[in-house]
Amino acid sequence: MKNVRCPQCQHVISFDETKYENGQVLVVRCPSCDKKFGVRVKREVKEPVNESANVDEDALQEPQRESCGRIVVIENNYCYQQEFPLYMGDNIIGREKKNYVVDCPIESGDLNIDYRHCVISVSRKKSGKLQFVLRDMPSNKGTFVEGLRLAPKERRVIEDGSVFTIGLTSVMLKLS
Structure with missing residues (x-):
């Protein structure tokens, strides 16, 4: 199961x-x-391993997913910068805490960031161009784009260079 x-x-x-x-x-x-x-x-699928053969440990690991851009996190209090890759599908952003599974675990003393704060969904348009959609989880303090708080079920398309705020922390989408 x-x-x-x-x-x-x-x-x-x-x-x-x-x-x-x-x-x-x-x-x-x-x-x-x-x-x-x-x-x-x-x-x-577990296959029998031939102990006499030289096995590359890296080759046995799960294949790497292709990154579709990244977010750059700058904690305003200490100017501490972190980067996280984004992948196709939902990328959950939140404050790092043991036993909480998030795709972008931000190391921060900013208590205004929830453990599961917001999500960036990455998909492809019919034209093949990547689309990034930001939404709140919902969080206690909200997610802000251009100074405006996202409504509970609002989704906002963001582009390269877009800056949004969670708690006291600024986050920027970077494609290059």
Whole structure:
């Protein structure tokens, strides 16, 4: 059995991954908050290892996902800069804390940043161009773009060089 967490309410949902093909994408509906989200089935296939052969440890690791840009985080209090790659799909941004799974765990003393604060969704338009959409999780203090707070279900398209604020911390989208 595999367990996944709802990205909205953190409810744990279990399913039997052996009933699906490796790499298959499932659409799951959270019974708690009714949120729909995608889950890719990954099953590890264990093959016998020939101990006499030289094995490259890096080759055995999971293949790297292609980065679709990055965010640059500048904590205003200390001018401490961090960078995080963005990947296709939802990229959850929040303050780093043990046992909280986020894609961009910001190391910060800024208590106005929630542990799961906002999300940048990366997708491709029909033209093939990347599109970046920012939304609040919702957070306690909000997410601000151009000085305006995003409404609870508002989504805002952001582009290269766009700056948004979470807590007292500025975040910039960079594509190059």
